[in-house]
Amino acid sequence: xxxxxxxxxxxxxxxxxxxxxxxxxxxxxxxxxxxxxxxxxxxxxxxxxxxxxxxxxxxxxxxxxxxxxxxxxxxxxxxxxxxxxxxxxxxxxxxxxxxxxxxxxxxxxxxxxxxxxxxxxxxxxxxxxxxxxxxxxxxxxxxxxxxxxxxxxxxxxxxxxxxxxxxxxxxxxxxxxxxxxxxxxxxxxxxxxxxxxxxxxxxxxxxxxxxxxxxxxxxxxxxxxxxxxxxxxxxxxxxxxxxxxxxxxxxxxxxxxxxxxxxxxxxxxxxxxxxxxxxxxxxxxxxxxxxxxxxxxxxxxxxxxxxxxxxxxxxxxxxxxxxxxxxxxxxxxxxxxxxxxxxxxxxxxxxxxxxxxxxxxxxxxxxxxxxxxxxxxxxxxxxxxxxxxxxxxxxxxxxxxxxxxxxxxxxxxxxxxxxx
Amino acid sequence: xxxxxxxxxxxxxxxxxxxxxxxxxxxxxxxxxxxxxxxxxxxxxxxxxxxxxxxxxxxxxxxxxxxxxxxxxxxxxxxxxxxxxxxxxxxxxxxxxxxxxxxxxxxxxxxxxxxxxxxxxxxxxxxxxxxxxxxxxxxxxxxxxxxxxxxxxxxxxxxxxxxxxxxxxxxxxxxxxxxxxxxxxxxxxxxxxxxxxxxxxxxxxxxxxxxxxxxxxxxxxxxxxxxxxxxxxxxxxxxxxxxxxxxxxxxxxxxxxxxxxxxxxxxxxxxxxxxxxxxxxxxxxxxxxxxxxxxxxxxxxxxxxxxxxxxxxxxxxxxxxxxxxxxxxxxxxxxxxxxxxxxxxxxxxxxxxxxxxxxxxxxxxxxxxxxxxxxxxxxxxxxxxxxxxxxxxxxxxxxxxxxxxxxxxxxxxxxxxxxx
Numbered sequence: 001x002x003x004x005x006x007x008x009x010x011x012x013x014x015x016x017x018x019x020x021x022x023x024x025x026x027x028x029x030x031x032x033x034x035x036x037x038x039x040x041x042x043x044x045x046x047x048x049x050x051x052x053x054x055x056x057x058x059x060x061x062x063x064x065x066x067x068x069x070x071x072x073x074x075x076x077x078x079x080x081x082x083x084x085x086x087x088x089x090x091x092x093x094x095x096x097x098x099x100x101x102x103x104x105x106x107x108x109x110x111x112x113x114x115x116x117x118x119x120x121x122x123x124x125x126x127x128x129x130x131x132x133x134x135x136x137x138x139x140x141x142x143x144x145x146x147x148x149x150x151x152x153x154x155x156x157x158x159x160x161x162x163x164x165x166x167x168x169x170x171x172x173x174x175x176x177x178x179x180x181x182x183x184x185x186x187x188x189x190x191x192x193x194x195x196x197x198x199x200x201x202x203x204x205x206x207x208x209x210x211x212x213x214x215x216x217x218x219x220x221x222x223x224x225x226x227x228x229x230x231x232x233x234x235x236x237x238x239x240x241x242x243x244x245x246x247x248x249x250x251x252x253x254x255x256x257x258x259x260x261x262x263x264x265x266x267x268x269x270x271x272x273x274x275x276x277x278x279x280x281x282x283x284x285x286x287x288x289x290x291x292x293x294x295x296x297x298x299x300x301x302x303x304x305x306x307x308x309x310x311x312x313x314x315x316x317x318x319x320x321x322x323x324x325x326x327x328x329x330x331x332x333x334x335x336x337x338x339x340x341x342x343x344x345x346x347x348x349x350x351x352x353x354x355x356x357x358x359x360x361x362x363x364x365x366x367x368x369x370x371x372x373x374x375x376x377x378x379x380x381x382x383x384x385x386x387x388x389x390x391x392x393x394x395x396x397x398x399x400x401x402x403x404x405x406x407x408x409x410x411x412x413x414x415x416x417x418x419x420x
Numbered sequence: 421x422x423x424x425x426x427x428x429x430x431x432x433x434x435x436x437x438x439x440x441x442x443x444x445x446x447x448x449x450x451x452x453x454x455x456x457x458x459x460x461x462x463x464x465x466x467x468x469x470x471x472x473x474x475x476x477x478x479x480x481x482x483x484x485x486x487x488x489x490x491x492x493x494x495x496x497x498x499x500x501x502x503x504x505x506x507x508x509x510x511x512x513x514x515x516x517x518x519x520x521x522x523x524x525x526x527x528x529x530x531x532x533x534x535x536x537x538x539x540x541x542x543x544x545x546x547x548x549x550x551x552x553x554x555x556x557x558x559x560x561x562x563x564x565x566x567x568x569x570x571x572x573x574x575x576x577x578x579x580x581x582x583x584x585x586x587x588x589x590x591x592x593x594x595x596x597x598x599x600x601x602x603x604x605x606x607x608x609x610x611x612x613x614x615x616x617x618x619x620x621x622x623x624x625x626x627x628x629x630x631x632x633x634x635x636x637x638x639x640x641x642x643x644x645x646x647x648x649x650x651x652x653x654x655x656x657x658x659x660x661x662x663x664x665x666x667x668x669x670x671x672x673x674x675x676x677x678x679x680x681x682x683x684x685x686x687x688x689x690x691x692x693x694x695x696x697x698x699x700x701x702x703x704x705x706x707x708x709x710x711x712x713x714x715x716x717x718x719x720x721x722x723x724x725x726x727x728x729x730x731x732x733x734x735x736x737x738x739x740x741x742x743x744x745x746x747x748x749x750x751x752x753x754x755x756x757x758x759x760x761x762x763x764x765x766x767x768x769x770x771x772x773x774x775x776x777x778x779x780x781x782x783x784x785x786x787x788x789x790x791x792x793x794x795x796x797x798x799x800x801x802x803x804x805x806x807x808x809x810x811x812x813x814x815x816x817x818x819x820x821x822x823x824x825x826x827x828x829x830x831x832x833x834x835x836x837x838x839x840x
Contacts (some may be wrong), residue, residue: 295705299659
């Protein structure tokens with residue numbers, strides 16, 4: 001049992017109360033009246049969250065750096081200066097009415113592992129880096145998981161820096177603003193090649209809670225496609241224009257979404273179809289709308305299904321719009337294919353849960369995570385902990401200090417093993 | 421024929437080129453790149469339009485005043501200082517992507533009548549006032565025709581001053597801002613009792629153009645009801661939440677609007693049903709929407725039909741929302757009943773068109789106008805002129821200098837007769 005001794009020490013050094021306090025502190029940045037957070041990517045709240053993390057890192061003597069797409073790295077040295085680092089982390093940005101644990105937990109759990117290693121007096125061969133990936137949520141800038149996509153070469157730096165929010169502010173300009181608000185030494189993309197990546201996250205679904213499991217051993221992430229639809233009609237007076245003469249973009253959008261709901265109906269209820277944003281122009285009560293835009297989020301674990309259904313969206317929307325004398329343009333925003341995690345890292349997560357004595361279950365992830373991009377360039381895995389009723393992307397999102405600490409202990413064991 | 425002589429003189433003094441120039445000048449205030457105007461009520465553009473009108477009035481020595489709800493009056497004196505004034509006018513505010521003639525024409529035609537009377541050396545017994553009614557469009561603040569509603573006692577000053585725009589700015593604060601930007605002596609509501617009201621306006625429909633008529637003799641205005649619908653669901657993660665567990669407010673809104681389209685289907689295509697605004701919260705592509713709000717604009721010439729269909733909106737929306745596990749709240753914003761104009765004033769409009777030799781046709785108005793409120797407190801009528809293809813509430817709205825002048829000559833004859 002001697003070989004297990006450092007694992008038990010780091011596990012024992014994980015502090016449930018410190019970890020919880022960090023969540024409370026972080027949850028005050030961008031706090032909303034209903035108990036959640038509003039910390040959109042590259043806003044002042046995001047910069048404040050990063051500043052908070054940097055203060056904690058500085059107190060421990062860890063070094064920090066930020067790459068060209070705004071990913072923030074906190075580094076704890078290894079004994080081999082030439083070894084590739086083991087990465088862990090998640091994101092500090094949130095949905096506009098998001099919860100306190102989605103993303104923040106992965107960053108704070110990773111940071112707790114660094115502190116626990118310090119407190120246990122353990123050195124690792126490889127350096128360990130905690131990462132806060134830029135714009136995972138994709139709420140302000142689309143697509144989401146932007147920072148990890150650029151880091152892993154799945155997306156182009158230049159193209160992503162050119163993306164704009166609804167006010168027309170580019171990622172490039174918002175990054176410069178964040179650099180001013182929260183200055184950190186620069187690092188070049190590609191400077192660090194990860195030896196492995198492990199991300200802790202709340203489940204954002206109800207399965208662990210139902211099964212009374214503390215640890216979710218994540219096997220895979222379903223694929224997702226994003227589309228942006230624009231429907232073009234003609235503005236007209238609401239009082240004078242007969243229905244047969246109208247080109248009503250709202251009516252066409254309603255017909256299109258109804259048709260898409262039929263297209264995506266699934267007896268297994270596995271296919272996920274969501275219209276989360278819809279904007280009407282010119283948005284006047286007594287003017288027939290000339291234009292409507294809306295987003296489509298489509299997900300499925302099976303790539304063939306996702307390709308098939310997703311490819312039928314264009315025709316479905318155009319046909320529905322034409323029935324209302326309108327036209328439609330559909331843009332493919334992103335297609336992230338389903339991934340499976342590296343079996344040998346997944347096995348370690350399962351073993352660590354067993355070593356800690358936590359009930360665990362294997363499961364796929366319904367949500368996308370930065371780990372999906374990392375898994376394309378290095379062995380990767382995820383550790384899930386339960387959240388109340390599976391509610392997430394909601395200010396009511398909730399998790400217990402015990403579960404958060406349990407996931408961190410599992411993470412600490414896996415990281416220590418990977419970092420040697 | 422001697423008695424007609426002043427009518428011919430004022431008609432001859434109406435200047436097509438001066439009237440057109442005024443439209444060009446006014447159309448530059450809030451001009452949009454696509455040839456329309458964006459001059460929402462009580463914005464800086466609205467204040468600039470009022471300032472322009474005041475400059476023209478001042479050059480002629482007319483006096484100006486503004487009442488507590490922001491209606492702007494330009495007064496040309498009569499020979500009897502105690503006589504009630506004849507009112508004419510319309511509005512200077514526009515839709516967000518509105519045309520240059522909707523509203524502005526009625527104000528500029530009225531002003532042209534004052535100038536033509538001056539130039540023809542004609543005095544009237546009654547004073548004549550040109551009015552720019554506040555917030556006719558109802559785009560920024562709901563309900564529309566707010567200024568004329570308060571002026572005629574159809575709406576409460578205090579309640580209307582408390583209405584807010586989407587940014588939460590109240591009519592009260594916006595009025596104070598306009599008073600600062602464009603100061604005018606105050607007048608109290610009720611200080612002037614109109615002897616009669618005649619409003620010139622573009623038709624905003626295709627009937628005059630189709631019939632090759634220059635003048636529309638307006639018999640009535642159809643009734644209109646406005647509703648605000650709020651649908652409440654529950655925010656949830658777009659990737660993890662199965663459809664059967666969702667309370668998707670977008671899906672419920674789509675179902676509700678589909679059901680309302682069925683409710684308002686009309687073989688005669690006389691009933692007008694429009695959803696012109698629709699907003700989604702929190703508006704994130706990967707979050708199931710927790711709330712949707714939308715507006716309903718419903719119109720029909722027959723009061724019984726409007727009451728019947730309008731009253732069924734509540735149940736229709738609630739039932740559709742319930743099928744998607746959502747709830748709904750429906751607010752009755754306004755109900756303006758159908759009105760018919762005073763036959764003896766309508767007859768004068770028809771006679772004036774005949775005297776000018778213009779082809780005219782009797783018709784109802786599909787759009788609401790300030791005249792509908794005025795008709796409840798004094799004899800009222802309207803003069804329509806054609807607009808290209810009937811297009812209005814659209815930057816492409818267009819009318820010819822000849823038609824605008826023709827309507828003004830008819831207006832001048834009717835006003836002169838009413839003012840004695």
